Amino acid sequence: MTGVSEKALFQSNPLGSTTTLDEVRENFEFLDDWEERYGYVIDLGKQIPKMPDQYRIEDNYVHGCQSQVWFIHYFDPESNKLYLLVDSDAMIVRGLAAVVLTALSGKSPQDVAAFDMDKLFQDLDLLRHLSPTRGNGLRSMVQKIQTTAAGL
């Protein structure tokens, strides 16, 4: 996977900065039926800045997904912060990835590596999407992010 030097691209991502995890948690509490919940997930996905085509390459590809998923990161050693970007051609995967970014992007690699994603997805009643079944790309993506963080 590629460490990307385009800081601006990562700074244009509101997830994890202006869109906070507390806000996302709170919003989920007010949504009751599946249409509202997934409508919100899809909207969150739309907040992810578009990944430039040059990064949609094999090196950044997350394998094991039904949909196509890419992941890139940028590490700022000065502030000790890890910035993340994800792209997917499936809107729900994209939206769930947005939840992951909200939780992890802009945190220290230590915090990223230690984050309990299962717990968050359980709280949001989305745990099924992280289930370790065959072809679960979201789980591979979270693992890839956390391994990257642990290696920094």
Next chain:
Amino acid sequence: MTPSLTKESLIKESVTKESTAAYSLEAADGSKVEPLDIDRIRRDFPILHQQVNGKPLVYLDNAATSQKPAVVIESMNRYYREYNSNVHRGAHSLSDKATAAFEAARLHIAQYLNASGREEIIWVRGTTEAINLVAQSYGRSQLQTGDEIILSQLEHHSNIVPWQLLAEQVGAVIKVIPINEKAELDMAAYRQLLTDRTKIVAVNHVSNATGTINPIIEISRLAHATGAVVVVDGAQALPHLIVDVKALDCDFYACSGHKAFGPTGIGALYGKRELLEKMPPYQGGGEMIERVSFSGTTFNQLPFKFEAGTPAIAEAIGFAEAVRYLEQFDRKALQAHEDRLLARAMELADAVPGLSVIGQAQQKASVFSFLVDGLHPSDMGTLLDQQGIAVRTGHHCTQPLMDYLGIPGTSRASFAFYNTLEEVEKFFAALQKIIRLFA
């Protein structure tokens, strides 16, 4: 008899009337068929009566695996409760009973497929194992460098990869029958592909991805004219069609119990006796031998020669029970009902903007594979599931077909005879909701 007019009987009556009206049908050949009472049939399938994500389950993933009627579940239960024992070996009554049931099951499948005898039916784990058996036993012993194997663009990975392995081993060449825009085999191209080097033609009877029903009789006739043997992947045909291996005149026919209302872990390979006779064993072990010594081993006769180890006894019994269950119906009526479900889906699909149906063969089983512009199949699957509707999404283990069509995958609703018109309508209502959510 005058029926008492309780509320319940009124409701029941109106339901039955509606069902009768809906399901008094013509078979594909135009003959009248007995009306089906789908509500009654559904009562035979315990799993159908449940809620998923707070909604009544609408199970439209039948091509992946079908549901099982209670009689099948009970037949397996009874085996384990009353006469579980190893087959062909025990010197005791339970073993005799288990062996009798196991062999009766084989005979039943043989008769159902119209094989010439029970020794033409080999128990396997499923279609996949059946095809691997033919490739490794028949293929490896009969094919030589430069020989040709013909497959089709419509094949499931299970009917591709075993042949690729064989081709590597013996130096054979694989050729592929192309399809037209409706996902039907290009028969003219097939004729062109057949040469005197063609040794095997392996095609599916019904495509799991598009529902296409392939003209096996014609395929066999042409293959036999050049001396090739025909291997049919019947995984998707068994639940929909009456399969008669003599009428098809194929040399091998592979199928899975679980696709045809039976259990997982069991399938049948039909092979013409004279071919099976000359084939070497596939795996070695118990059951398949006549006598073992370190100076040499003689093999058991058909069909045991191909059945190493303790077989799936309860599953074989369950599989035969599934076939017995099917036999109570006028199969033409079941088919006509499934055709009706598919026709309704096609009708409703017309009203959905941006929806394209993948596979529009003239001869088609009740498989509805589709794409909606701008909507990824994986999103479609997730959001249908939220509404209690089970479909499959992805490439359906037919990646070469998806590549050929230039799509990453589809969403697929596959209907069984226990599905109702109401369920098809619910499925489309759910689909419209999803499209609105993305709008």
